Amino acid sequence: MTRNTRPPKSLLITGFEPFPGMPINPTSLLIKRLPMRLPDLFQNTLVQFALLPTTWSGRKSAASVLRAKLQPDAILHFGVAGKRRNISIETRAVNCATRIIPDAAGVHFPHVVLEKDAPAARYSTLPVKALQQASLRAGVPTSLSRDAGTYLCNATLWDSLRDGYKAAFVHVPPLPHPNDRTRPGYLQVEQACINIILETARRI
Structure with a gap:
């Protein structure tokens, strides 16, 4: 490493596997597609991707192992909210x-x-306000939310914040049906997510 070369910052991006009621999780697609779209967009930032299981048993082990192994400077979580029609950036996780x-294994949290x-x-x-503005620049309605739910999305954000990471959670809508004009299409959502990731990388 030369004298003027800084070690790269590290940003961890996560999505979720499918779960009951959501057989196709758009954040799974994000995690598969974004590495192919993003490599040339960053300088001095190492962006890493991970797909998390939608099980309570896998929640802590997957997240803690990832964080310990990758030691990111910031974590940006993506998840799907079945009833939302636009992007929501969560401002908090609740206890x-x-x-x-049930989770994907049929297990209920006790x-x-x-x-x-x-x-x-x-x-x-x-x-979060800067991330909201970045998403809006992609032409996708985006709001700030105080309700991350009480499922694994909320729990994942809770864990990252509890452990002291710079972290945020972005909820995206489900993939629309072919004739559904009330939700943005996947490519629109993907571009909004890219904008959010770029803004996050600038802020860490």
């Missing part, structure tokens, strides 16, 4: 968990909180 909805003796919420540590 709640559903015991109603508790109503993610962590005992912990705060009610943990707040995103990346500049």
Whole structure:
């Protein structure tokens, strides 16, 4: 390494595998496609991608092993929200968990909180308003959200924030049906996500 060469910053991008009710998870497509689209867009930033299991048993092991191995400077999580029609950038994770909805292995989370003796919420540590503006530049309606749900998306953001990482979570809508004009198409969402990733890389 020369005197003027800085070690690259590291950004971890995650998506999720399919889960009950979501047989095609658009964030799985993102994780497969983005490495082919992004290599030439970054300087001094190492961008790494990972697909997370949608199981409670795999939640901590997958995320903690990834973080320990890759030691990213920041983490940007992507997930799908089945009822949303546009992109949402989550401003917080809440200390709640559903015991109603099973994971991909059919297992229900046994508790109503993610962590005992912990705060009610943990707040995103990346500049969510700047990420929102980056997404909007792709022409996709994008909002800030205070409700990341009580499923694995919320839990994943909670874990990253609890462990002290710069982190944020982006919810994308499901893939639209062919005649559905109320949701953005996948390519629009992908471009918005690229904008969000580029903005994140500039901010770390």
